[in-house]
Amino acid sequence: MWGRMEFYFAKPVGIGHKVACVYLEAGDKIIKYGVPIGSATKMIQMGDHVHLHNMKSDYLPTYTNTYENQITGDANPSNLTNLSPNQVS
Amino acid sequence: MRPGFTFQKTNMKHMQWEGYLRKDGRKGIRNYIAVVYLVECAHHVAREITSRCKEHSVQLIGFAGCYPNAYADRIMNALCTHPNVGAVLLVSLGCESFDRRRLEENISSSGRPVHTIVIQEAGGTRKAIEDGQSWVEWCVGILDHTMMVNMTVDDLVVGTVCGGSDATSGITANPAVGLAFNRLVSLKGTAIFEETGEMIGLEDIMSKRAASPELAIELKSSVQKAARYYTLMGHGSFAPGNADGGLSTIEEKSMGAYCKSGDLPISGLIKPGDRAHKPGLFLMDVVPDGDPLFGFPNINDTVEIVEMVASGCHMILFTTGRGSVVGSAIAPVIKICANPKTYARMSEDMDINSGAILQGEATLEEVGDQIFEGMMMVASGIPTCSEGLGHQEFLLTYKTFTPLGPGCLPV
Numbered sequence: 001m002w003g004r005m006e007f008y009f010a011k012p013v014g015i016g017h018k019v020a021c022v023y024l025e026a027g028d029k030i031i032k033y034g035v036p037i038g039s040a041t042k043m044i045q046m047g048d049h050v051h052l053h054n055m056k057s058d059y060l061p062t063y064t065n066t067y068e069n070q071i072t073g074d075a076n077p078s079n080l081t082n083l084s085p086n087q088v089s
Numbered sequence: 090m091r092p093g094f095t096f097q098k099t100n101m102k103h104m105q106w107e108g109y110l111r112k113d114g115r116k117g118i119r120n121y122i123a124v125v126y127l128v129e130c131a132h133h134v135a136r137e138i139t140s141r142c143k144e145h146s147v148q149l150i151g152f153a154g155c156y157p158n159a160y161a162d163r164i165m166n167a168l169c170t171h172p173n174v175g176a177v178l179l180v181s182l183g184c185e186s187f188d189r190r191r192l193e194e195n196i197s198s199s200g201r202p203v204h205t206i207v208i209q210e211a212g213g214t215r216k217a218i219e220d221g222q223s224w225v226e227w228c229v230g231i232l233d234h235t236m237m238v239n240m241t242v243d244d245l246v247v248g249t250v251c252g253g254s255d256a257t258s259g260i261t262a263n264p265a266v267g268l269a270f271n272r273l274v275s276l277k278g279t280a281i282f283e284e285t286g287e288m289i290g291l292e293d294i295m296s297k298r299a300a301s302p303e304l305a306i307e308l309k310s311s312v313q314k315a316a317r318y319y320t321l322m323g324h325g326s327f328a329p330g331n332a333d334g335g336l337s338t339i340e341e342k343s344m345g346a347y348c349k350s351g352d353l354p355i356s357g358l359i360k361p362g363d364r365a366h367k368p369g370l371f372l373m374d375v376v377p378d379g380d381p382l383f384g385f386p387n388i389n390d391t392v393e394i395v396e397m398v399a400s401g402c403h404m405i406l407f408t409t410g411r412g413s414v415v416g417s418a419i420a421p422v423i424k425i426c427a428n429p430k431t432y433a434r435m436s437e438d439m440d441i442n443s444g445a446i447l448q449g450e451a452t453l454e455e456v457g458d459q460i461f462e463g464m465m466m467v468a469s470g471i472p473t474c475s476e477g478l479g480h481q482e483f484l485l486t487y488k489t490f491t492p493l494g495p496g497c498l499p500v
Binding site (some may be wrong): 019 | 337
């Protein structure tokens, strides 16, 4: 879909991790597999590593063992009234 | 130990093998004696019996609770009459509330040899173990004469579970299982996928595949039920290892998990212990009905495997990126390793290396075919890695379910 793109990383990115192929503002939907998998929590440059430090779930918070990363999404029960994945901005 | 999955296509050319014919007409791919404790207090005796009969095909399962539970009762009845089970030894302490008499009656009326040991009546631990051991040894002779029957793909029921997922799971192993499922379902086999808690965000996409409009509504509401349940519990189906492996959110994990189901139409929705009413692809709704009563829906991967086996699965396709080692009692587990680094580290535990796709050494289609052929080989009796290593994980917990809605199993 995106053809060939080349990026230079400041730090190594693990196998299977995500890299932004577009510029994103905070609040923008993160699209993978053609569907939103969460929202950006801050500005993301093209080529940035995309993970818990700059995105969050639109449904349930993501739990990790690292204290500062424990809450990276807001559980928002109001989402439950509209579970449509078609919330692409 | 490694049982060499060499994919000799020739011996499976006709996709036909010999299975075990049960008196109730069902066909199994293993011929096990199940040793079943009916409360934790009887666990030690049951385990001792199993370990003394190790050279025979004995499987240890049980229910720890002393309080009654309709779900646990139903699952246990389904497991004790599973096609891979040829005979059952029940081990009761004597004062627990599990309805052992009805369980024994059900097993007996399915035509399987069954014997109950009540430890309090047998005269304690030592006598109960001796009694159990001699019954199992007697039973081995009976099972050796089990009638054999031709089995083909359309006799098979296969479930899929993912565990220890990372971001490679959704790229290699899960879509490859999806291809194997497509092939199984097109050949009139039965395929079951599950974990509605990992379909959060996908309810619209999935319900479009429903065989009927009523089923579409049921599929959608099963995911909405899961989202509500997990929100009330305050924790989604997401472990720290998932995030370390590059998965950021439950939606991302969901999309990766969902592709295990392939892309054929969905024939129905079942709950744990329900059997598919016809061949096809089925979603299993594993999230309890009503408000959370007994905690998390499935406290680990093993509980999900047990539920699929109770719904008649002969075997389980288990995908993992981080590297799970689990197997299962009663049904063989084929492990498909999504991450090439994990495979290099833990290859003894992995039946199929789908990480080869990321290294350019295999295509998704080739791995899908390997999985399908692996299923046929395991059905014909070849042990999986976890069987060879002696894995027999089992766990049955408390849950509450209401019966299926009318739209769940369209004709």
